[in-house]
Amino acid sequence: MGRAMAASLVAHGFEVRTWNRSGGKLDGAESSPTIEGAVRGADVAITMLSEDSAVRAVTLGEGKLRASLKPGATHVGMSTISVALASELAALHEESGQHYVNAPVFGRPDMAAAGKLFIIPGGPPESVTALDSLFKAMGQGTFPMPSAPHSALAKLCGNFMLASTLEALAETLTLGEKGGIPPATLLQMLTGTLFNIPVVHGYGGMMVRQEFTPAGFALPLGLKDVKLVLAAADGLEVPMPFAEQLRSRFIEAVAQGHQDLDWSGIALVARESAGLR
């Protein structure tokens, strides 16, 4: 994902220095063996990682992003992280005289490669505005939120909607199948009428074909996001029965050994719970 995003920037003429854990390189970009080397002197440092702990590991501590970034520069955190971490990063960068813009995205790697992401930025308004051309290079639209933690929350809200759609689809297709409606026929009805959106076409198609590998977004990441939603809901005192149900389902999937499936693989668990094999 990060690679595809960086490639978009290169294609739009941005000067890019990259760092990643596995040391991969990107045509047109300088690569640095250290975080410090990648960040030093930059106006903007972008992170795109899988979870809170990875973001912490890359950002905080000696020789890491925050310690290496020059004053007045901006850290653009594009990972899906907890509301709490977004707050913390905003405060820490401010302490260092830097800016933090949280800017998670919706979109799969192919959309990133095409510069077609949706970006949800939140942070100091001038910092967000200053990133305009950068966001245009990577995305087809931006939806600004009032602050960094708000943008983290908004992204989690979107992922919760997605996960709910997956579970609803999984139950629907199982019901239809046991009732004798071919899953492809039922999906065609759904996408042909009320649910004509890429997520239903795409995930529904994976469920119909029962093809959950390779994982575009692995099941344990789905579980992680549902937990982040519930952590936010907990802090804000919001009962979320669907989110609770989702956590139970994702844990069930992981407990049954489906770690390597795409998160739409919860459909497999729904089918099996109904006695289909």
Add this chain to the structure above:
Amino acid sequence: MGRAMAASLVAHGFEVRTWNRSGGKLDGAESSPTIEGAVRGADVAITMLSEDSAVRAVTLGEGKLRASLKPGATHVGMSTISVALASELAALHEESGQHYVNAPVFGRPDMAAAGKLFIIPGGPPESVTALDSLFKAMGQGTFPMPSAPHSALAKLCGNFMLASTLEALAETLTLGEKGGIPPATLLQMLTGTLFNIPVVHGYGGMMVRQEFTPAGFALPLGLKDVKLVLAAADGLEVPMPFAEQLRSRFIEAVAQGHQDLDWSGIALVARESAGLR
């Protein structure tokens, strides 16, 4: 709804005779004071009613639709009904030498008036084919199912997806609102990114404005449909945790006196459960 559908037929040159409980009339159509009068001699009789019991009351018994319809004619049942009733009607009409095509629709009254419904027909293939021009007059697309009960089930599957979307939206918007994101901003993000579909625009908009009257589809009808989904799931032995959760939510809404709201009014209950007034 029935009136709008009949008007579409009139507009397309079909000869229409109407009957309804309140005796309303429609320009260009003959109206009959009795079911028998409306049906006698017709090739096709269409019913559009709110629930199983109303369909039974109009169809079965002396002087009713089935007793009055000529042999070889077709009853097109366009109401959302139980899988069990669809099976029963198919069998009863066959006994009488008639045909039964179950053909529920997706779409609100304004879509019916514009001839833009989606129609999900199921029945004897020749009967369904013979209705082609009639369906074209009322709808923008048909999605045939293998049989009458399959079409009833498919429609319930669609309504379950809708109700799940409502609950997910209700939880999401409540979470966002308690977290400080204006509901309109969050909805704009959802519709601008992954959920760019009329149902999210429409129902989400009602939730944002907290305008749940007049009810396009009343909350007790939503409860009725969730119960029909669960009745089907029960017969087919399919665990549906989201559907169970939905029933609990709709009962909560009705128990709290929200019978007159649109079914998207479950968002009100979700907000209140989170302490928002």
Add this chain to the structure above:
Amino acid sequence: MGRAMAASLVAHGFEVRTWNRSGGKLDGAESSPTIEGAVRGADVAITMLSEDSAVRAVTLGEGKLRASLKPGATHVGMSTISVALASELAALHEESGQHYVNAPVFGRPDMAAAGKLFIIPGGPPESVTALDSLFKAMGQGTFPMPSAPHSALAKLCGNFMLASTLEALAETLTLGEKGGIPPATLLQMLTGTLFNIPVVHGYGGMMVRQEFTPAGFALPLGLKDVKLVLAAADGLEVPMPFAEQLRSRFIEAVAQGHQDLDWSGIALVARESAGLR
């Protein structure tokens, strides 16, 4: 169950005539090949059957219990039935100048044999009082309810509490087991501290030993009762999230082929959902 109850009555000197579908006989009791023969001339007719449909089949129609029972006599319905059927039977027997006392029981066959049932009678007060010695012969305690349907509801409330206890135990023991606490050790703690009651000893023991056959109370009967609870909750507009969850669990169990297990066998499904085999 019925046999054990009848034996208690015989042991207490009641004159008993029996009828059952399989034609089994009981020492000390006259057996009749027909319902009519068993009921004719009796002051009291007792039914103990597995579900609504069986009670209807035995009670209603020509040559059945209601048609054969003399005026002024009492039908004591001891089965676990729906609130709706209890109402209906009360009305129908009243129409026939008979009395209906609904009197479901708590207790397993061994408790019935020992005359140790708990009886929950509801009906006309004089009729209930008149049954005092009969209830004493069969039970160790009676808990009168205001009417026949109230007694049906109270019994369902008890069964819901039982089913909830089963699910909570199933989840607890699974959690403990995956965490490394031997199920027997955990159960001993529960029964030794806060849950020192026969149902936790008994059902918990079955879960610890994973012995769910022979079924004292078969899983599909548990599902039936949860559905009756939800039907009552539906009519009374009471959201019952635990009951909804239970239905999902019991359907899951049945869908996976566990029809022959005791209803405590939902623990097997809980274990498997956690990846234990």
Add this chain to the structure above:
Amino acid sequence: MGRAMAASLVAHGFEVRTWNRSGGKLDGAESSPTIEGAVRGADVAITMLSEDSAVRAVTLGEGKLRASLKPGATHVGMSTISVALASELAALHEESGQHYVNAPVFGRPDMAAAGKLFIIPGGPPESVTALDSLFKAMGQGTFPMPSAPHSALAKLCGNFMLASTLEALAETLTLGEKGGIPPATLLQMLTGTLFNIPVVHGYGGMMVRQEFTPAGFALPLGLKDVKLVLAAADGLEVPMPFAEQLRSRFIEAVAQGHQDLDWSGIALVARESAGLR
């Protein structure tokens, strides 16, 4: 709670030094203004606090319990804490050449005062054995677990069973009440038949009287424990649909402003969700 437990020890002739945040004193015990003073030289240090953070605050850091306890002495942690913290404390005390026995309890303050607690100890076997007379002074029974974290988990399992019983009771009594059965009558039936245990008598009685203050165990503590159960379930990969439902219910109660009620006050929320006021 801690005061009542200390009083039991004094009554049994143990030499007791106390420390608490509010500086309260206990007849027969020396009181220390500092943790260090209370712990220095002792063979056994007992902690009884409301949650993980309080246990951490008292135990870890300069001048705190761990730093002040002599080598070879034992810390007996009797609070209900997370499995993770129990593991951590066991490891840290071992590092310091001390012993850690986790020993949470079941029982309310009145049971503590009467020396009637149930104690669930887990830790090095010799350390647990050495505490025998101390546990006998405070409790009516001990249920040893294989290790400190196992004992934390077992206690959480018990609390989950309790919380599930509360929710099931809340739903049952609401259903009965809307159906016309006086809650006291229904509770009498439950306790008179299958649920003749103090927790159902006690909490059920509070629900019947709708008296949820003063809180024996406050609602937010119930929520905290449900979250600890789910945290354990998450780590162990156990789907727990009842626990998820409980969290949703407790959050609902807290969001609606019921922080000061006893945790059985979830019955109030269940009633209101059913439209009862």
